[in-house]
Amino acid sequence: MSYLLAKVDQIIDGYGAEKEALVQILLDIQHEFRWLSRETLLHTAARLGLPMNHLYNVTTFYKHFSLVPQGRHAVSVCVGTACHVRGAMRLLDRVSQGLRLSPDETSADEKFSLKTVSCLGCCALGPVMVVDGKYMSNPTSNEIAVIVEECE
Amino acid sequence: MTRLTSISALEALRKEIISRRDPARLKVSVCSGTGCRAYDCDKVIDRLKSGISHHGLSEKVEVVTTGCHGFCELGPVMAIYPEGTSYFKIKPEDVEDIINDTLSQGKLVERLLYVDPEGQVQAKERDIPFYKYQNRVVFGNNHYIDPEHIEDYLALDGYCALAACLGGMTPEEVLETVKKANLRGRGGGGFPAGRKWETTRNAPGDVKYVIVNADEGDPGAYMDRSILEGNPHSVLEGMLIGAYAIGAHKGFIYIRQEYPLAVENLNRAIGQMRALGLLGENILGSGFDFEIAVHRGAGAFVSGESSALMSSIEGKVGEPRPKYIRTSISGVHGCPSDLNNVETWANVPIIFNKGVDWFTSIGTEGSKGTKIFSLVGKVNNTGLVEVPMGMTLHDIIFKIGGGIRDGKKFKAVQTGGPSGGVIPEDMLDLPVDFDALTLVGSMMGSGGMIVMDEDTCMVDVARYFLEFLADESCGKCVPCREGITQMLHILKMLCAGKGKPEDIDVLQEVAAMVKECSLCALGQSAPNPVLSSLKYFRAEYEAHVNDKCCPAHVCKELISYHIDPAKCKGCGKCLRNCPVNAISGSKKEPHVIDLDKCTKCDTCFMVCPPKFSAVTKLSGSETLPAV
Amino acid sequence: MSQVNVTINGEHIKAVEGMTILEAAREAGIFIPTLCHHGHLDAYGSCRLCVVEIGEGERKRVVASCLYHISEGLVVETETDKINNYRRIILNLLMHRWDNIPVILLEKYGAKNHSRFVDNMTYCILCGLCVRYCRDVKGANVLGFVGRGTIRQVVIFPNQAAKYCPTCCPKEMECLHYCPTGVISSQYYGSRPADGQKLPHAHPVCINDDVNILEILERVGHV
Structure with missing residues (x-):
C-alpha cells in the first residue's frame, strides 16, 4: 500500500473508523495533503462503508474541502463585512490582476491558490490580504507585485 | 496534577494556587x-x-x-x-x-x-x-488568564460555580436560577436559555445532549472566538452546569476549523479538566458523569442553524431539517439536545458566582446582563466591546468606538450579520437589546456591529450580503435558493446601472415570500439586509435605478476616476503606481486618466497624497468643479 | 391512533393524530399543490408550494403542510390571498429552471414568465425525489447531490449505476417516474447501463468517475 493510503488509514483508525467522524477524518486528510484526491476518497468510503455519493455530497458542501490540488502559496483576501465596507472588492481585483487568478483558482504551475474568506477577525487591519499566514493591510498593486516576486 | 475527588479538594487546590x-x-x-x-x-x-x-x-x-x-x-x-x-x-x-x-x-x-x-x-x-x-x-x-494554564482560571474563582451547583443544589434549583436570571441566548434570536434547558430536561428520553455552538460564521463577528481562545474554561464550566441541570452526560462542541487557535486551546482545556477530574465519571465526588467531544466544522455558515449543526455532528451534510419539532426535543440522533452559543455558556458561571440579583441588575427589562459586540468597519476604535444591554448605539459607536474614521459622516450601522439589517442615523438613540433591534428590522444576531460612513453604498451592502448568502445557502428549499438567486441578480443589475423602475417592487415581493416560506432561519432572515436598506435608504436605490448614479461612489460600473486639474500638482505618484498605465502627464503638470484604459482599481485614489486629494470619483450626472 | 378535529378552509374534519396537514387535507379531498412530495418517501419540504396558513388572528403563520403535524383544534387555510400570492412567486421562480410547469398550476396561481429574472434552465428543480428514492428506498446510491446553495445539482455515479440500475425494476427505470419534471429522459428505455449505453442522467451534466467533480461544478450554468 502506498504511503498516501497508509497515512489515510492512520487518520481513519484514529477515529475508530466511525462513520460519524467522516467530516473530522476528511478535515485531517485535507490538512495532511492540502486536497482530497479521488484515490483517498475512494479509500475512505470503502473503509467507512459509505457510498461515494455521500462523500461527494459532503466534500462539495463544506467550503474547506478541496477536490483539486492547492498551490504552494495560499493567498487569501478577506471579504468579511468590515473589510468589504473598507474596500475589499477593489483589493480582490488588484490581487486577482497581480496573480492572474480568479478567486478559488490555482495557477497552472501550482504556485498560488487565491481564495476569499469571510472574516479573519482582524477587522482593524481591513481590508486584509494574507499570504502564507502573513497579514497585509490594503496593499497597492505595486506591493502585491513585490510579494508575487518574492514567493518561490 | 492529581485527580480531584471532592469539592473540598478543589477548594484546597485553589487556595494553594493563590498562596503560591x-x-x-x-x-x-x-x-x-x-x-x-x-x-x-x-x-x-x-x-x-x-x-x-x-x-x-x-x-x-x-x-x-x-x-x-x-x-x-x-x-x-x-x-x-x-x-x-x-x-x-x-x-x-x-x-x-x-x-x-x-x-x-x-x-x-x-x-x-x-x-x-x-x-x-x-x-x-x-x-x-x-x-x-x-x-x-x-x-x-x-x-488575567493565560489560556494554557487552568491555574489562572482557578485562581479567579474558576469552577466555583460548578462546585456550588454539584455540591449544594438540585438540578431543578440550578434550572430555576438560570430561568430567574432570564439569560437569553447570545447567538441570535435571544431565546431564553432557561426555558430551552427546561424543555430538554423534560423531554422524554434517557439520553440527552448539551451542545456549544461555536460555529461563529457572521462575517465581522469574532467574540466567540476570542472567548474560546482567551478563556475556554468559562465556556466549559457553563456547559457542565447546564448538563447537570438538564441531566445530560455527553456534550458536543461544534467549532469552525477556521479557528485553529481556539480549537487548540479548547482541546488543551478539556485535557486539563480530564486530568483534574472535572470531566469523566463521578465529577468531584458528586456522582455526576460528563464527557465532551469536539467537532470541527468544515466551513458552512448554515451549519450554525441548530438542526443543520446537529446533522453535521452526526457526520452528515449540514442541511437544516424542518423544525416543527424542536431540537430540544429531538436533536442529535433524535435525542433531546440543548444548544447554546459560546457567549451564553460563558455567562452561566457568572450568574452563580455573582448571584441572580446582581445579574438582573444589569441590562433592560427584557434583556439582562451584558453583550459583547464586535465594533468594526469605519469606526475609529475597532475591537470587541462588552456593554450592558440597553446602552444606546450612539454611546457604543461614539463614546467607546471614538466615532467615524477620517472625520467622515456616519451613515448606518449594520447589526446581526447577514440575517440582520441596517439602522440609520436617526435611530442611534436606540437602546441595544434583543427586542429593540428586532423592532427596527434588524436583530442582535451574534453581535456584529459594522459601522458604515458616507462612502458606503447601501445597495452594494445589500448585494454583498446576498452574495454571501447565495454561496452559503444549503440549496435545499426553493424560496431561499431561487429567491436569493433572483434577488441577487436584480441587485447586481442595479449596481451595474441596468436597473428598471419595477425592480424595487420585485425585490420587495420576492423578499416577503422568502421570509415566510423558507425552511430554516437562514432563508427566513436572508431578505433582512434588502428589506431594511430599502426601508431606510430607498433614495439610494432610486438613484441607482433612475439616475444611474451611485451616490457613495462605490459601484464600479457607475463611477469613473478623474484628476482635478485645479488640485493636481503633477507629483507623478499616481502615474507610477497605475498598474495599467492609464495615467499620463508631465512633471508638475496636471495629470490625466485615460478612461478607456482605466480598470477602476482605486490605486490612484489611494496613493494621491491627502494634501492634494486630486483624484476624484464621479457618478451619474456629477462633473468636476469648474476651474 | 386517536382521532382529532381540525378545521381546513372552514370545513370541520376528523383526522388521525400524527398525520401531516397535507395528508389530512388530501384525505378530505382538499387540493394542496406539491412538487417534492411522494407518498412512498419521507417528507422533505423543499418546494414550499404546499405552504398553508395555520392559527387565527395574531398567531397566524405560514407552515409547510407536508411537514406540519396536525393536532386537536388546528385551524388551517390553504388558499388565502397571501398563500396564493406566495405560490405564484414560487412558481415564477421555478419557471426559470423548468419552463414546462403544468399549465394548470400556472393558471391557477397566475404565474408567468418574469422578465427581470435570470434563466437557469436546468429542467431540474432539485426536489430530490430521484435521489431520495434511489438512496433511501433502493439503497442504490446511483444518484446524489453535489454542491450547495445556488450551484447545488443532481449527479449520477456511473460505477454505482452499472452495478445497480440493471437490478432495478426490469421494465422501466423507477427514478424516472418519481421525477416531476421529466428531466430524467425516457430515451434510455431499453438501452440501460448494462448494455453499455449512455446512462440516465439528471440534466444538465452527468458525473463521470474519471472527470473531476469540480470541473462539473464549473460547467453548471454553461450547459
Whole structure:
C-alpha cells in the first residue's frame, strides 16, 4: 500500500473508523495533503462503508474541502463585512490582476491558490490580504507585485 | 496534577494556587489573540521574556500571554498590573524601553500610551474611553488568564460555580436560577436559555445532549472566538452546569476549523479538566458523569442553524431539517439536545458566582446582563466591546468606538450579520437589546456591529450580503435558493446601472415570500439586509435605478476616476503606481486618466497624497468643479 | 391512533393524530399543490408550494403542510390571498429552471414568465425525489447531490449505476417516474447501463468517475 493510503488509514483508525467522524477524518486528510484526491476518497468510503455519493455530497458542501490540488502559496483576501465596507472588492481585483487568478483558482504551475474568506477577525487591519499566514493591510498593486516576486 | 475527588479538594487546590502567587509581582499581560498576532505580537512577547530574564527581573515580573483584550485597533496591546498601565502599538524594539523604564523603575514610556481625542494622555486602562464605558463581565478576565494554564482560571474563582451547583443544589434549583436570571441566548434570536434547558430536561428520553455552538460564521463577528481562545474554561464550566441541570452526560462542541487557535486551546482545556477530574465519571465526588467531544466544522455558515449543526455532528451534510419539532426535543440522533452559543455558556458561571440579583441588575427589562459586540468597519476604535444591554448605539459607536474614521459622516450601522439589517442615523438613540433591534428590522444576531460612513453604498451592502448568502445557502428549499438567486441578480443589475423602475417592487415581493416560506432561519432572515436598506435608504436605490448614479461612489460600473486639474500638482505618484498605465502627464503638470484604459482599481485614489486629494470619483450626472 | 378535529378552509374534519396537514387535507379531498412530495418517501419540504396558513388572528403563520403535524383544534387555510400570492412567486421562480410547469398550476396561481429574472434552465428543480428514492428506498446510491446553495445539482455515479440500475425494476427505470419534471429522459428505455449505453442522467451534466467533480461544478450554468 502506498504511503498516501497508509497515512489515510492512520487518520481513519484514529477515529475508530466511525462513520460519524467522516467530516473530522476528511478535515485531517485535507490538512495532511492540502486536497482530497479521488484515490483517498475512494479509500475512505470503502473503509467507512459509505457510498461515494455521500462523500461527494459532503466534500462539495463544506467550503474547506478541496477536490483539486492547492498551490504552494495560499493567498487569501478577506471579504468579511468590515473589510468589504473598507474596500475589499477593489483589493480582490488588484490581487486577482497581480496573480492572474480568479478567486478559488490555482495557477497552472501550482504556485498560488487565491481564495476569499469571510472574516479573519482582524477587522482593524481591513481590508486584509494574507499570504502564507502573513497579514497585509490594503496593499497597492505595486506591493502585491513585490510579494508575487518574492514567493518561490 | 492529581485527580480531584471532592469539592473540598478543589477548594484546597485553589487556595494553594493563590498562596503560591506573589501579589506584589508585576503582571505584564500581552494580548496574543488572532488580531494582535497579525501585528506580530509574538516577537514582542519573545523579546519581553528574554529581556526580563536577561535583566534578572524574573522574580519581580511575570509575563502572561493572554487571549484578546478587545482593543484590536491599536495592537499589539499590553497591560501591566496591578497598576493597569496600558501600552499600544508595541513594536519589538519598544520592549527594551518598557523593561528599562517601566518594569525596572516604574516610569512610563510616553510614546506608547493612549492619547484620547482631546489630546489627553491616558496611562491607565480604566481611564481610556474605549474601556471606561464598557462593563466587561464575561470578557474582562481575558486580561488575567493565560489560556494554557487552568491555574489562572482557578485562581479567579474558576469552577466555583460548578462546585456550588454539584455540591449544594438540585438540578431543578440550578434550572430555576438560570430561568430567574432570564439569560437569553447570545447567538441570535435571544431565546431564553432557561426555558430551552427546561424543555430538554423534560423531554422524554434517557439520553440527552448539551451542545456549544461555536460555529461563529457572521462575517465581522469574532467574540466567540476570542472567548474560546482567551478563556475556554468559562465556556466549559457553563456547559457542565447546564448538563447537570438538564441531566445530560455527553456534550458536543461544534467549532469552525477556521479557528485553529481556539480549537487548540479548547482541546488543551478539556485535557486539563480530564486530568483534574472535572470531566469523566463521578465529577468531584458528586456522582455526576460528563464527557465532551469536539467537532470541527468544515466551513458552512448554515451549519450554525441548530438542526443543520446537529446533522453535521452526526457526520452528515449540514442541511437544516424542518423544525416543527424542536431540537430540544429531538436533536442529535433524535435525542433531546440543548444548544447554546459560546457567549451564553460563558455567562452561566457568572450568574452563580455573582448571584441572580446582581445579574438582573444589569441590562433592560427584557434583556439582562451584558453583550459583547464586535465594533468594526469605519469606526475609529475597532475591537470587541462588552456593554450592558440597553446602552444606546450612539454611546457604543461614539463614546467607546471614538466615532467615524477620517472625520467622515456616519451613515448606518449594520447589526446581526447577514440575517440582520441596517439602522440609520436617526435611530442611534436606540437602546441595544434583543427586542429593540428586532423592532427596527434588524436583530442582535451574534453581535456584529459594522459601522458604515458616507462612502458606503447601501445597495452594494445589500448585494454583498446576498452574495454571501447565495454561496452559503444549503440549496435545499426553493424560496431561499431561487429567491436569493433572483434577488441577487436584480441587485447586481442595479449596481451595474441596468436597473428598471419595477425592480424595487420585485425585490420587495420576492423578499416577503422568502421570509415566510423558507425552511430554516437562514432563508427566513436572508431578505433582512434588502428589506431594511430599502426601508431606510430607498433614495439610494432610486438613484441607482433612475439616475444611474451611485451616490457613495462605490459601484464600479457607475463611477469613473478623474484628476482635478485645479488640485493636481503633477507629483507623478499616481502615474507610477497605475498598474495599467492609464495615467499620463508631465512633471508638475496636471495629470490625466485615460478612461478607456482605466480598470477602476482605486490605486490612484489611494496613493494621491491627502494634501492634494486630486483624484476624484464621479457618478451619474456629477462633473468636476469648474476651474 | 386517536382521532382529532381540525378545521381546513372552514370545513370541520376528523383526522388521525400524527398525520401531516397535507395528508389530512388530501384525505378530505382538499387540493394542496406539491412538487417534492411522494407518498412512498419521507417528507422533505423543499418546494414550499404546499405552504398553508395555520392559527387565527395574531398567531397566524405560514407552515409547510407536508411537514406540519396536525393536532386537536388546528385551524388551517390553504388558499388565502397571501398563500396564493406566495405560490405564484414560487412558481415564477421555478419557471426559470423548468419552463414546462403544468399549465394548470400556472393558471391557477397566475404565474408567468418574469422578465427581470435570470434563466437557469436546468429542467431540474432539485426536489430530490430521484435521489431520495434511489438512496433511501433502493439503497442504490446511483444518484446524489453535489454542491450547495445556488450551484447545488443532481449527479449520477456511473460505477454505482452499472452495478445497480440493471437490478432495478426490469421494465422501466423507477427514478424516472418519481421525477416531476421529466428531466430524467425516457430515451434510455431499453438501452440501460448494462448494455453499455449512455446512462440516465439528471440534466444538465452527468458525473463521470474519471472527470473531476469540480470541473462539473464549473460547467453548471454553461450547459
